[in-house]
Amino acid sequence: MPSKPQTLQNPIIWFLVSLVILWAAPLFLPTFYVYLITEILIVSLFAVSTNVLLGFTGLLSFGQVAFFGSSAYAVSLLIKGTSLPFAASFFISVGLSALAALIIGLFCMRLRAFYFAILTLAFSQIFFVVAYKWTSLTGGDDGIVGIPKKPFFLFDINGPDAYYHFVLLVVMVSLALLYLIIRSPLGEVLQAIRDNSERTEFLGLQVRNYRLASFVIAGTFGGVAGALFAPFQGIVTPELLHWSHSAEPLMISLLGGMYFFFGPIAGAVIFVFIKEWITGFTEYWMFWYGLLLMLLIMYLPGGIMGFISEHIRRGKDGPK
Amino acid sequence: MSLLEVRTVSKSFGKLQAVSELELSIDEGEVRCIIGANGAGKTTLFNLISGRIQPDSGQVVFAGEEISGMRPPQIVRKGLSRSFQVSNYFPNLSVFQNVRIAVLSRMRKSRIFYWPVSRLRDVNQRVGELLENFNLLSLAEVTADKLSHGDRRKLEISLVVAQEPRMLLLDEPTAGMNSTETESTIRLIKDLVTRLGLTLLLTEHDMKVVFSLADKITFMHYGQVVCEGPPEEIKANQDVKEIYLGGEVC
Numbered sequence: 001m002p003s004k005p006q007t008l009q010n011p012i013i014w015f016l017v018s019l020v021i022l023w024a025a026p027l028f029l030p031t032f033y034v035y036l037i038t039e040i041l042i043v044s045l046f047a048v049s050t051n052v053l054l055g056f057t058g059l060l061s062f063g064q065v066a067f068f069g070s071s072a073y074a075v076s077l078l079i080k081g082t083s084l085p086f087a088a089s090f091f092i093s094v095g096l097s098a099l100a101a102l103i104i105g106l107f108c109m110r111l112r113a114f115y116f117a118i119l120t121l122a123f124s125q126i127f128f129v130v131a132y133k134w135t136s137l138t139g140g141d142d143g144i145v146g147i148p149k150k151p152f153f154l155f156d157i158n159g160p161d162a163y164y165h166f167v168l169l170v171v172m173v174s175l176a177l178l179y180l181i182i183r184s185p186l187g188e189v190l191q192a193i194r195d196n197s198e199r200t201e202f203l204g205l206q207v208r209n210y211r212l213a214s215f216v217i218a219g220t221f222g223g224v225a226g227a228l229f230a231p232f233q234g235i236v237t238p239e240l241l242h243w244s245h246s247a248e249p250l251m252i253s254l255l256g257g258m259y260f261f262f263g264p265i266a267g268a269v270i271f272v273f274i275k276e277w278i279t280g281f282t283e284y285w286m287f288w289y290g291l292l293l294m295l296l297i298m299y300l301p302g303g304i305m306g307f308i309s310e311h312i313r314r315g316k317d318g319p320k
Numbered sequence: 321m322s323l324l325e326v327r328t329v330s331k332s333f334g335k336l337q338a339v340s341e342l343e344l345s346i347d348e349g350e351v352r353c354i355i356g357a358n359g360a361g362k363t364t365l366f367n368l369i370s371g372r373i374q375p376d377s378g379q380v381v382f383a384g385e386e387i388s389g390m391r392p393p394q395i396v397r398k399g400l401s402r403s404f405q406v407s408n409y410f411p412n413l414s415v416f417q418n419v420r421i422a423v424l425s426r427m428r429k430s431r432i433f434y435w436p437v438s439r440l441r442d443v444n445q446r447v448g449e450l451l452e453n454f455n456l457l458s459l460a461e462v463t464a465d466k467l468s469h470g471d472r473r474k475l476e477i478s479l480v481v482a483q484e485p486r487m488l489l490l491d492e493p494t495a496g497m498n499s500t501e502t503e504s505t506i507r508l509i510k511d512l513v514t515r516l517g518l519t520l521l522l523t524e525h526d527m528k529v530v531f532s533l534a535d536k537i538t539f540m541h542y543g544q545v546v547c548e549g550p551p552e553e554i555k556a557n558q559d560v561k562e563i564y565l566g567g568e569v570c
Binding site: 180181183184185186187188189191192194195196198199200201202203204205206207210213259 | 370391396401418420421422425426429432433435436438443479
């Protein structure tokens, strides 16, 4: 009983259409907005990767910033300290994030729920302390400044539009991969674990291994977001690794709707815009954002996407 | 030869001796029904066999291999699957997806991460067959927590059957079903057992179900086996009559 035409249901069409529109965006948008969308794209990827854990595996991790931040640091150090081409630095940093996620995941998977959340928080704090205290390597409190945008393979990505296009391509490919994973057998098993981990075990599946896989996937793509972020900002500081920064993708996922793949993207759009808009009036944008988030959670528990899908469903089922 | 052997297994929770030095032996292809009042230790026994809890002492041996001490996924992989008394499924997934998890596990395709699950034709076909067998096909797209109680029970059993086990443990499969649902479920179970030659261990309160299914009945009381034998023998047994059939429950 398909009610929509086939083309509307085909994710590849959606993917290509949004890619073309976003690719053309710098033609009709001022540079300020190109910056803003670049940031939205990076934040979206970080949030969607975190939401693989939160919304699709049912794991609350306060440590995702460890992968985002360490990758941002790694890429910055490699760019500034070695003569490696940017592409190599980029992939090495992402690989390190994946490895870090595997190692930390092996420890954290022993624990459940609350203890898992706290342990991930503790691990991310270790990363923060390393970045803060190991001054000779990380620059300590000052961080690493003046990170250039070196060419990616043969492509020059220096300049806001060029870097935007680079970020757009990497983020879209990453999102497509994550989407495929969520729609794959593995993704379905993760959702089963979220719903009922005990029953998943009684269907013959080792829950711990699947949770670990999910943790590594989230860490890897969090690392991709971090490696994009460092050259974009041109600076990395320990603040990036602070645990409060881990709350960001979680709040964004809640805001957008954590049971929807595209929820965190909707959340990221609103998050970045609100941040920009409110910081125009006051430094205390977090206060207003917190207030808004409280209201949304109380009145829109399914997030923005939950609200929209509820209305579409009501529209379909209700009297005409 | 016996497929499942429970050897002097004991389990206590605090001061409560839930199962005490219990012995049980079930032959391949047998349908065994365990009866007994609430609190007799039937569900604890199921939990011990299926690895949900570990025995304090004693052994559980399946197909000649000790399975006590193994975790549930390993036991399932050996071919021993169970259902639960309180329906235990994936509430936010559709009925189709629920069964698909079991089929993915059975077909060893649960680790594929690079291909949409909706495109795995053999998996989806198998899910369709199972849903048809259980009369759930019309509800395939319904989210599991929107199902009626009877359909939840059917889903519960279909999840076990989807794993194509050698031996099935069904914990009160018809609990809370109405009489038509009970009848169709029993017919389904009977059909499965005869067609696939499964070994079946179930607990049940409904004596009509018990007597129509079981080759042999085991009567449990206070965590111990009081007596066991073919249905007619149990029906005639004086202890069972006093404690159970005529007494505490019926």
